[in-house]
Amino acid sequence: MASINERSASEMFQGQALLYRHLYAFIDSMCLKWIVELRIPDIIHNHAKPITLPELVSILQIPPTKVGQVQSLMRYLSHNGFFERVRIHENFEEKEAYALTAASELLVKSSDLSLAPMVECVLDPTLSDSYHHLKKWVHQEDVTLFKISLGSHFWDFLTKNPAYNESFNDAMASDSQISNLALRDCKLVFEGLESIVDVGGGTGTTATIISQAFPNLKCIVFDRPQVVHNLSGTNNLAFVGGDMFSSIPKADAVLLKWILHNWSDKDCVKILKNCKEAISTNGKKGKVIIIDVVINENQDQHEVTELKLLMDVNMACVNGKERSEEEWKKLFKEAGFQGYKISPLTGYLSLIEIYP
Structure with a gap:
């Protein structure tokens, strides 16, 4: 087995990435808990179309100082497959919006298949x-x-x-x-x-x-x-x-x-x-x-x-x-x-x- 000193820098960087990914994996669970507690999948479902960030934070009554943090959470959850970031056109303007995926549809509380x-x-x-x-x-x-x-x-x-x-x-x-x-x-x-x-x-x-x-x-x-x-x-x-x-x-x-x-x-x-x-x-x-x-x-x-x-x-x-x-x-x-x-x-x- 190779010692630490015999591994390449690339291997060590990959090891660090794997370690950090699992070290912070508890945040994945807490993000799921967050969207269920705030009923975000229900909000998007009831909106009947993809929802923009301003629309979402307005419904959630998020303070202006926390809008950026909500955006970070939604971006991360989208990257992991819980929402889909799409482009929509409203009032002659293109905007980014969030749509449900199969995973987040399973978190809609009113659904018969809700998890x-x-x-x-x-x-x-x-x-x-x-x-x-x-x-x-x-x-x-x-x-x-x-x-x-x-x-x-x-x-x-x-x-x-x-x-x-x-x-x-x-x-x-x-x-x-x-x-x-x-x-x-x-x-x-x-x-x-x-x-x-x-x-x-x-x-x-x-x-x-x-x-x-x-x-x-x-x-x-x-x-x-x-x-x-x-x-x-x-x-x-x-x-x-x-x-x-x-x-x-x-x-x-x-x-x-x-x-x-x-x-x-x-x-x-x-x-x-x-x-x-x-x-x-x-x-x-x-x-x-x-x-x-x-x-x-x-x-x-x-x-x-x-x-x-x-x-x-x-x-x-x-x-x-x-x-x-x-x-x-x-x-x-x-x-x-x-x-x-x-x-x-x-x-x-x-x-x-x-x-x-």
Whole structure:
């Protein structure tokens, strides 16, 4: 390995640029929080056309001394793909204006596909400040990052803090809306089933989509009692409270969307064994449907792998993990399943069907 003195000046400059880019990366998150808090995507959406800086700062009631700072923020966010800088003509004059991109459209709070709740939840200081404790966390065996920062396991923290629990459920529901775009094209996965249990299904966003698409399919949302106790079902949709580590309601299929990455291999095997028991009744052999990350560094694009590895670090902090196909296969075998099939779902999530 080359020492510092053997590297060229060009290499050192590139290293400095990479270091500084990550050193100040927290500003990216804070800029997202800023535009959501000020509802800038909503303002541009309601404006019904690209908006100029003077129009934007007027609506936001920005003091004249801060207009330049707002321009810096908008220029940076535009460079990173959250807005598009376009040229418009008004009153015989050409002006620069900001238009929404696909990313900022996902932050319009009035949209059915809004991910603004995810931004609000993840960037709440209660959660984001926990990452200041990484040094302490890695030296303590079998302790989650949130146990150190919050004083309890993340799920216990949600139970004790109803306001944040509501924010978390809203965030998960918003993510489910995006996944449902893909699920609408996966109807073959649910055909032939008479019943399905959505384990950890939250407030029922995904199960509602499935129940509406398949009126004859009995759907059960199974989650912690405090999540589902005030929720009302429909003719083919019901909410049941319980603990997936104890037992799971019987059904032809079990859906685990973004669940297993929260847990260690040992816990996942326990959950999967309960799933296997739930679908193996009356002589029928059902299946388990998993929506989660499958790491594939050899085939995925660099940006996709970067996101998956970032999510892996995020899940490691609750002692969970994102998994490669080989790691998934090992879990399925230990839980007693005989076969599986992996299909692409979204840009970074896969759909995995496993069979007893």
